Amino acid sequence: xxxxxxxxxxxxxxxxxxxxxxxxxxxxxxxxxxxxxxxxxxxxxxxxxxxxxxxxxxxxxxxxxxxxxxxxxxxxxxxxxxxxxxxxxxxxxxxxxxxxxxxxxxxxxxxxxxxxxxxxxxxxxxxxxxxxxxxxxxxxxxxxxxxxxxxxxxxxxxxxxxxxxxxxxxxxxxxxxxxxxxxxxxxxxxxxxxxxxxxxxxxxxxxxxxxxxxxxxxxxxxxxxxxxxxxxxxxxxxxxxxxxxxxxxxxxxxxxxxxxxxxxxxxxxxxxxxxxxxxxxxxxxxxxxxxxxxxxxxxxxxxxxxxxxxxxxxxxxxxxxxxxxxxxxxxxxxxxxxxxxxxxxxxxxxxxxxxxxxxxxxxxxxxxxxxx
Ligand code: ATP
Ligand code: MG
Ligand code: MG
Numbered sequence: 001x002x003x004x005x006x007x008x009x010x011x012x013x014x015x016x017x018x019x020x021x022x023x024x025x026x027x028x029x030x031x032x033x034x035x036x037x038x039x040x041x042x043x044x045x046x047x048x049x050x051x052x053x054x055x056x057x058x059x060x061x062x063x064x065x066x067x068x069x070x071x072x073x074x075x076x077x078x079x080x081x082x083x084x085x086x087x088x089x090x091x092x093x094x095x096x097x098x099x100x101x102x103x104x105x106x107x108x109x110x111x112x113x114x115x116x117x118x119x120x121x122x123x124x125x126x127x128x129x130x131x132x133x134x135x136x137x138x139x140x141x142x143x144x145x146x147x148x149x150x151x152x153x154x155x156x157x158x159x160x161x162x163x164x165x166x167x168x169x170x171x172x173x174x175x176x177x178x179x180x181x182x183x184x185x186x187x188x189x190x191x192x193x194x195x196x197x198x199x200x201x202x203x204x205x206x207x208x209x210x211x212x213x214x215x216x217x218x219x220x221x222x223x224x225x226x227x228x229x230x231x232x233x234x235x236x237x238x239x240x241x242x243x244x245x246x247x248x249x250x251x252x253x254x255x256x257x258x259x260x261x262x263x264x265x266x267x268x269x270x271x272x273x274x275x276x277x278x279x280x281x282x283x284x285x286x287x288x289x290x291x292x293x294x295x296x297x298x299x300x301x302x303x304x305x306x307x308x309x310x311x312x313x314x315x316x317x318x319x320x321x322x323x324x325x326x327x328x329x330x331x332x333x334x335x336x337x338x339x340x341x342x343x344x345x346x347x348x349x350x351x352x353x354x355x356x357x358x359x360x361x362x363x364x365x366x367x368x369x370x371x372x
Contacts, residue, residue: 001025002290005063005085006038007050007077008070011334011344012266013038015274016069019282025290030059031070037334038069053080060084067243067289069265072098072144088192088289089243089264096239097264100173101142110238112231113258115250116176123164129174130154136177141167147342148209153177178258180250184218187246187270188232189284192291197284198232199277199297201225202269204248210342214269215304215359216276220251227257235262244285246270268307268344275330275349276303301351304358306366308346313339318369323348328358329365 004020006013009031017027017038028044029036039045044062048055050073060066060081067088078091096102101119108114118129120139130137135158141150152158152166154174164170183206188198203218204211220228232247239245246267248260270281279287279295287294312318323329333346348365352358 002064003028003043003062004286004289005030005059005066005081006042007031007056007066007068007073007081009033009036009038009045010069011037011336011346013069014041014334015271015280015282015332016067016266016285017041019280019286023283023286025286028059028063030055035337037336040335050074050077053077056080057084060087065289067285068094071264086289089239089241089245093239093241093243093245093264097262098144099142100140100145100261101171103262104173106238107235107259107262110234112234113256114175114260115178115258118174119171120174121171123161123170126160126164126174130160133174133176138175138177139163139167140173140175142171142173148206151209178250178260179253181253181255182218182251183260184220184228184249184251184257185214185246185267185269186228186232186249187244187267187273187281188236189244189281189288189294190236190241191288191294192242194237195294196233196236197294197297198229199270199273199281200299201228202272204269208342210309210344211268211307213304213306213359213362214272215355216272216299216302217355219355224251224255224257231257231259235259239264243288244270244281268347269305271332271347272303272305272349273297274332275351276300302353302355302358303349303351304355304362306348306362307344308333308348308366308369309341310339310343310345311341312366312369313345314341315370320369322368323365325368326350326361326365328352328361 003026014037027042029038029042030046061084183204201218246263250258266281273280350362
C-alpha cells in the first residue's frame, strides 16, 4: 500500500495516523522527537530536525505523499520535499499561515473581515500603531505563537516597553481587541479536484487562552452559517488548499463574523468530528491528501469535546472509570510521556440529546476525573 509521510509528531499526527492505518495506509513521521504521539502509531519514525534538508529529501523519497501536522516547517524544507513527493497542502499554505501578518494580508486581499491590524516591526513604531488602532488592543508575535503564547493585551495604561519585551525582538502584529459574543470555528476540507466540505459552526470556549471546550452546531441562524461557510470556501480557494484547514472566527456583539486566524490542518475544535461525523477531520485530511473523494460530514447527534490538560494529573492518574461511567462519553489519550500543566494530554467527547446535554455530560465526565 501507499505510505503517508507526516512532518510533525504530536496528537494531530497521531489521529491522522490512526485514520490512515484504518484505511490500510502505511505511515511515516519525521520530527526531532522519539516515542512521540505520532511515532507510536506510525510504521516508521524518522528522527531529524525540520531544517535538515537531506533528511527531509530522503523522507519524501520514501513516501507517496507528504503532509504535516507541525505548521512551522520552513519553505526551504517543503520545497525540498516537493521535489520528491506531492506536498499537500502545498508549502505556500504553510508559509502564509505561519506568519500572522502574511495571513492577515491574504485575508484582506480576499475581502474577508478581520479585526483592524497593523504590522509593528520594531519598538519605535508601537506607540503610533497603538494610537491608530486604539485601546484595548492585542500585540502578537508574527510567528510561532500558539495557546496565546507570544501575545499581550495593551490597555490605556500599559507600559509599552514591557509589552514589546514579550515579542522577543519582533516582528509583531497589533490587533484591535474584539469584544466578542462567542468564538467559533469552521473546519473545512478541499480535495485534489476542488471538492469542498465543512463541518458547520463549532463553538469554542477558552480558559487561560487555551481551548477548553468545543460544542458542535452553534445555533446562529442560517444567514450567519452561510457567511461562515462562504468565508471558509473563500480561504480554501484563495490559498488553493488540498487538505484540511480551520478558520477561527469571532462572532461580534453586533452579529458580525471576523476571522481571527487560520490553521492549515485539522484543529483541536474538530476533534468532536471523530465520533460525531461519518468522516472525521482526520479522515478528510487523509482522503484529500491522497486524492480520494471526500466523506460525509453530517453530524450524527449533538456532541461536545473537552480538553484534558496535564493539570488533571497533578494528584496522580485521573479516575478514568468515573469519567467513563456515562456511556455517552469517549476518551482519547495522546500517549505523551510527561504530564505538564497546560499540556494537551487527551480529550473527552460526549453525545447528548441536545447541545446543552452534550456539554453538560462532557463537563461532568471531566470534573469526576480528579476523583481521589
Ligand atoms: P491557537 O493557535 O492555540 O488557537 P494563538 O496563540 O495562535 O492560539 P489566537 O488564536 O490569536 O492565538 O488568540 C488566542 C485567544 O486569545 C483567542 O482564541 C481569543 O480568545 C483571544 N484573542 C485573540 N485575539 C483577540 C482579539 N483581537 N480580540 C479579543 N480576543 C482575542
Ligand atoms: Mg494560532
Ligand atoms: Mg487561535
